[in-house]
Amino acid sequence: MKIQDNIDTFNSLVKRRGFIWGPSPEIYGGFAGFYTYGPAGSALKNKILSLFRKELSYFGFLEVECPTIMPEIVWEASGHLERFIDYITRCTKCKSLYRADKILKELLPDTLIDGLSKKELNKLIKTKNLKCPSCDSLLGEIEEYNLMLKTNVGDNNIAYLRPETATTTYLLFNRLDNYARKKYPIKVFQYGKAHRNEISPRQGIIRMRTFDQLELQLFIGKEQEMTLEEYFDVKNEELPFLDWKTQTKNIYKPNIISLEEAINSGVIKKPAFAYCLYISYFLTKRFGYENGLIRLRQHSPAERAHYADDAWDLEIETRQYGWIEICGIHDRTDYDLRRHQEFSKQNFEISMDTSSNKKEIPQVLEIAFGIDRILYTLLESCFDVKEQRINLKLKPFLAPYSVAVFPLIKNKKEIRDLAKKVQKKLLNNRIASFYDETGSIGKRYRRQDELGTPFCITIDYESLEDQSVTIRYRDSMEQERIKINKIPDIISRNLISI
């Protein structure tokens, strides 16, 4: 197969090298929207998470982990039950599926549709004899389509698999208030599975029915949103902003301005929210995306979720799918805590300032990363083909394997033995490494290039005499001579992520 710098070569690499397999289960023909990470993919994902955890601890975030299944009342309170169930209508003949409110607005532009009940919508469809736009047959009865996966727990308790991790974190509010000893903002995050019953999953792991989220929450006072200290430390940082008003002029090139300028020009209202945008950008940059591939795009008021006062997507440009959201930053106000207070009858009004007796329900700022999308966009943006050589130029600390060890030739026992010894030494230092003696030395280098292994160590005749080896660097393909006892140090130093 000729190696070409194209998306087909990339897609085949992702499968061949054990990053992503599916749809799973493959041996039964697959189930749309479900994928598996192979060994290389799992390793990459773990390294992504470990970088997140390291950085989040630096920013002062606490980690929690909640159940993925929650009783119905949680979703009633969060608003998901209402918002995630769409009224739909099917054409009686061609079976085309439409969202009831949308199709009614289209067919009856002069009628007020918003807020109508299921019964009223049905009545409209019948009395007006509404017809399917694609085949002109009658539209059927209203049905419900639930984007949340429903299940039964115990005898007959209705429950739902969480469609986001955020809500489950909010349920911990009074515990966290105690734990953090009222030091606001409380910064907390949760990593875990979320599930959505997508009507038609597409684009591989970009839209799955079960996926990984890592969501950061800031519980913060209303006044504190305007005065947050952390903002003043980073207000001169420049980010690629694309606000919604600019988008209405069909301009999609981001404007690189500082957080302070964004606040002053009114693009962002609250310094604390600006700080959240900064965190999302900073964390994303740590993975090594190139500048031109990142933008922060603001949602128009119509595009926002039911809970959001302001919303931005951090997007990465991909060759295969265009701009992809890898992180959503939302100002959820006090919506969630207020609703959970109401439904749970707990008291979430607290005094955040010991000098006054004023009580308030904290505001919530949310930074929601999609881990699978980070993994995909990273793979794609690191994929590099030059002169028939595939190189997956992941940052060394993200590569599934850190080092590969080769004997220069395999039919010389002393060289093999020493190579195996060197690999054992690496393993003893807990450095993820790989031994390979099959094929020519060049072929073995290429194998590791495809996996993104940043360092290869080759043992040759000279090594037997002076205990030195060749270390070969993935991106430059340069080689250096180093002593065997220095290997763990040199590798460890090169793997440091800062």
Place this chain on the structure above:
RNA sequence: GCGCUCGUUGUAUAGAGGUAGUAUUCAGGCCUUCCAAGCCUGUGGCCCGGGUUCGAUUCCCGGCGGGCGCACCA
């Protein structure tokens, strides 16, 4: 979900109503003193179900899955 289209070794592909080639990968061997060399040997495949037929991987129907367009996307 609708429409179009596609589904052949791990990957990428060829092909015909009589169960399959090619490239590469992979395993073993020979060779090899640093960037996919060469030679030999070997492993491995027609998405699932039904129908038509003496015979189906090939034709038909249905399902499942992929791609694209529409719809959907908290």
